[in-house]
Amino acid sequence: MSKLLQIGFLVFPGMTQLDMTGPLQVFSSVPGARVHLIWKRIEPLASDSILTIIPTITLADCPQLDVICVPGGYGTDDLMADDEVLNFLRKQAEHTHYLTAVCTGSLVLAAAGLLHGYRAATHWSAVDALSIFAGVTVSRERVCVDRNRITGGGITAGIDLGLTVVAKLTDRTTAQAVQLRMEYNPAPPFNAGSPETAPVEVVALLNEQTSKARIRRIELAKQAATRAHG
Amino acid sequence: MSKLLQIGFLVFPGMTQLDMTGPLQVFSSVPGARVHLIWKRIEPLASDSILTIIPTITLADCPQLDVICVPGGYGTDDLMADDEVLNFLRKQAEHTHYLTAVCTGSLVLAAAGLLHGYRAATHWSAVDALSIFAGVTVSRERVCVDRNRITGGGITAGIDLGLTVVAKLTDRTTAQAVQLRMEYNPAPPFNAGSPETAPVEVVALLNEQTSKARIRRIELAKQAATRAHG
Numbered sequence: 001m002s003k004l005l006q007i008g009f010l011v012f013p014g015m016t017q018l019d020m021t022g023p024l025q026v027f028s029s030v031p032g033a034r035v036h037l038i039w040k041r042i043e044p045l046a047s048d049s050i051l052t053i054i055p056t057i058t059l060a061d062c063p064q065l066d067v068i069c070v071p072g073g074y075g076t077d078d079l080m081a082d083d084e085v086l087n088f089l090r091k092q093a094e095h096t097h098y099l100t101a102v103c104t105g106s107l108v109l110a111a112a113g114l115l116h117g118y119r120a121a122t123h124w125s126a127v128d129a130l131s132i133f134a135g136v137t138v139s140r141e142r143v144c145v146d147r148n149r150i151t152g153g154g155i156t157a158g159i160d161l162g163l164t165v166v167a168k169l170t171d172r173t174t175a176q177a178v179q180l181r182m183e184y185n186p187a188p189p190f191n192a193g194s195p196e197t198a199p200v201e202v203v204a205l206l207n208e209q210t211s212k213a214r215i216r217r218i219e220l221a222k223q224a225a226t227r228a229h230g
Numbered sequence: 231m232s233k234l235l236q237i238g239f240l241v242f243p244g245m246t247q248l249d250m251t252g253p254l255q256v257f258s259s260v261p262g263a264r265v266h267l268i269w270k271r272i273e274p275l276a277s278d279s280i281l282t283i284i285p286t287i288t289l290a291d292c293p294q295l296d297v298i299c300v301p302g303g304y305g306t307d308d309l310m311a312d313d314e315v316l317n318f319l320r321k322q323a324e325h326t327h328y329l330t331a332v333c334t335g336s337l338v339l340a341a342a343g344l345l346h347g348y349r350a351a352t353h354w355s356a357v358d359a360l361s362i363f364a365g366v367t368v369s370r371e372r373v374c375v376d377r378n379r380i381t382g383g384g385i386t387a388g389i390d391l392g393l394t395v396v397a398k399l400t401d402r403t404t405a406q407a408v409q410l411r412m413e414y415n416p417a418p419p420f421n422a423g424s425p426e427t428a429p430v431e432v433v434a435l436l437n438e439q440t441s442k443a444r445i446r447r448i449e450l451a452k453q454a455a456t457r458a459h460g
Binding site for chain 2: 024052123143154157176184188
């Protein structure tokens, strides 16, 4: 592996910003890493929050990456049917060292056919959608490592994923130094971070709030799975 | 408290982006919250990484906030001597519900004289700088709550701080729903997130990498403390 590490995040309209900004903070602290934010055009993109994301390089100009990361968010609904994006990922995947995704970013890798024969994680509310893709074994691990495919659970899992990738790219000490710099010794005030531990009324609330979006995502995943595997 | 919650992050050149984007993801998920990114002018700001931050409102146009959050990063060195920013914070502090900071953002609150008589947390490497301010009791808690001052440790502490603030602003169920949406059940691959738990060689590496910046920060904190308290 070259000394200069080329690390790229796909960015897109409707992305969940922390899916990207979490691992971005991790990768940005790695000595010798060059990080790119990649989209079709260099234009400001609206994320899921008030934060606007400005890409730094286009799909066309992007060099071969050592690590690709696809974040999630409702914008992945459209990406599952976006041939320009899917072809970019397929092309990069031929020579990349690690093909990674956070949250519903896994659906985009699956739509590109890149998770066929692999285990993969996703946001807990997208497990049903990811299961639709033939050949993908859905994992409920927070960070799922299967050969060079490394996928994470929802949103905040991107930080754990980032540290896992850094340890593989460099060494344990470098990854630990990044963790210490970020003072990453988390202490959530509640134990509600997964549907297995959250109070039932909280899970019910989220299921209600997201039900329409989930139905739409499942429909789009079915279409994408048919295109990917016929 | 009004139904519409006005929540504002101070943004600035040289900020550590995750100090802001972590709690931003938390606050953006709260029903009825309106979030602002505040700076002197609406102009793209370089963060500590490749991410450019675009402010959404100026200091002059900012409404009275229910919650103010000051993120950290090396850019706080300059803010400690920036009267326009310090006066903005002092003015907002008169009527805000929660005055918060993440990481070295606490140094800016201290420079504004707003932590006098309070306990406060900061990044582990800035404990010495924060201790310089008269009347501030430095806490090594990850999230330090002292009346309406809520301050966090380094970088990733902003997520825990955000959830703590949301629980106070709304209720426990709302905060838990935000945590579940973010799938925030962290599982760091190493136990190196604080100088108390990281291997000694990792702490030594970070101390070496940051020593010049720390010396500079301490000098600037001394000057700021003199201005704040004479």
